Amino acid sequence: MAAIRTEALTKHYRVGFWRPRPYVALEGLTLSVSEGEVFGCLGPNGAGKTTTLKLLMQLIYPTSGSAEILGQPVGDVRMKRRIGYLPENPYFYDYLTAEELLQYFAGLFGYAPAERRRRAAALLDQVGIGAERRMQLRTFSKGMLQRVGIAQALINDPEVVFFDEPMSGLDPLGRREIRQVILQLRERGCTVFFSSHVLSDAEALCSRVAILASGRLAGVGRLTDLVAFQARGWELVVGGLDDAALAHAKMTQLVVRDTPLGDRRYALEVPLSVSPERAIAELTGRGASLVSINPLRETLEDYFVRQVAAAPHERGLGTGT
Numbered sequence: 001m002a003a004i005r006t007e008a009l010t011k012h013y014r015v016g017f018w019r020p021r022p023y024v025a026l027e028g029l030t031l032s033v034s035e036g037e038v039f040g041c042l043g044p045n046g047a048g049k050t051t052t053l054k055l056l057m058q059l060i061y062p063t064s065g066s067a068e069i070l071g072q073p074v075g076d077v078r079m080k081r082r083i084g085y086l087p088e089n090p091y092f093y094d095y096l097t098a099e100e101l102l103q104y105f106a107g108l109f110g111y112a113p114a115e116r117r118r119r120a121a122a123l124l125d126q127v128g129i130g131a132e133r134r135m136q137l138r139t140f141s142k143g144m145l146q147r148v149g150i151a152q153a154l155i156n157d158p159e160v161v162f163f164d165e166p167m168s169g170l171d172p173l174g175r176r177e178i179r180q181v182i183l184q185l186r187e188r189g190c191t192v193f194f195s196s197h198v199l200s201d202a203e204a205l206c207s208r209v210a211i212l213a214s215g216r217l218a219g220v221g222r223l224t225d226l227v228a229f230q231a232r233g234w235e236l237v238v239g240g241l242d243d244a245a246l247a248h249a250k251m252t253q254l255v256v257r258d259t260p261l262g263d264r265r266y267a268l269e270v271p272l273s274v275s276p277e278r279a280i281a282e283l284t285g286r287g288a289s290l291v292s293i294n295p296l297r298e299t300l301e302d303y304f305v306r307q308v309a310a311a312p313h314e315r316g317l318g319t320g321t
């Protein structure tokens with residue numbers, strides 16, 4: 001069974017005071033996320049990620065289309081006990097301590113006092129703020145509040161969790177810790193749906209991703225299968241490459257671009273038509289030594305820039321509306 005399904009999910013806002021016009025926040029999103037999947041929803045600012053999550057949480061209502069979580073319509077109250085949600089900018093009552101806040105949320109789910117304390121303590125440890133559990137939230141940094149938000153989303157051992165930008169506001173160490181939390185959720189069989197505009201977060205975690213651009217689904221699948229992110233060649237960094245060997249490699253089209261890094265080191269671009277094994281063999285055969293090799297692929301940032309350039313501000317419903 002799919003953990004999450006959306007069917008032509010659409011949200012239009014009316015913008016403008018005198019002549020309100022429809023504005024497309026999300027258009028015809030059809031998606032299915034399997035149970036146990038870690039699914040990334042990627043896209044630049046304004047792409048429709050938060051809109052999608054809010055529609056799934058029923059914080060806003062669709063213009064048309066529908067959505068289901070765990071086989072139930074998104075309005076189902078019993079289903080809501082089985083899910084967790086981290087909003088984009090979590091805001092909590094400032095004068096509570098982290099521990100009090102989490103115990104309060106545990107109380108909303110009906111856990112007994114001892115169980116509330118146990119859950120709060122375990123989750124605060126898990127998100128790395130166990131030592132600060134008795135501090136008031138008003139003294140917390142953005143990254144610390146983000147962690148409280150993640151702990152809050154997990155208080156009921158949810159089967160499906162929705163995280164809107166779980167890594168935002170976190171330093172590199174914090175990102176790694178939250179990645180670890182998501183991987184633990186995956187091991188437990190929990191379905192995770194999160195939004196991000198950072199490709200590397202998705203690469204490290206997701207089985208599949210959806211890419212949104214200007215409210216529309218621009219691609220869905222495994223990152224490695226999405227055409228836009230297929231390797232377009234290889235970057236080889238080599239040392240000890242002399243001028244004659246470089247000239248030969250360029251002449252034979254083994255290398256289509258070279259960037260000198262000094263001291264006879266070069267970053268070389270090998271086209272997809274040449275196998276990396278052959279390139280390495282030929283270059284090392286002419287005295288060079290291999291330092292590193294990496295696939296060259298379009299970054300998510302490049303991809304967004306292209307998408308935005310291709311469809312600039314295409315957010316209305318066509319002319320005459």
Ligand SMILES: Nc1ncnc2c1ncn2[C@@H]1O[C@H](COP(=O)(O)OP(=O)(O)OP(=O)(O)O)[C@@H](O)[C@H]1O
Nearest residue numbers: 013015024025043044045046047048049050051052
């Ligand atoms: N209440 C609203 N009224 C009018 N337009 C809105 C409203 N809420 C959102 N939008 C518009 O819908 C579009 C999608 O917004 P959304 O918040 O879903 O983007 P996002 O992908 O989450 O972006 P970000 O990466 O910045 O969080 C944006 O262009 C936004 O301006």
Ligand SMILES: [Mg+2]
Nearest residue numbers: 049050051088
């Ligand atoms: Mg958002």
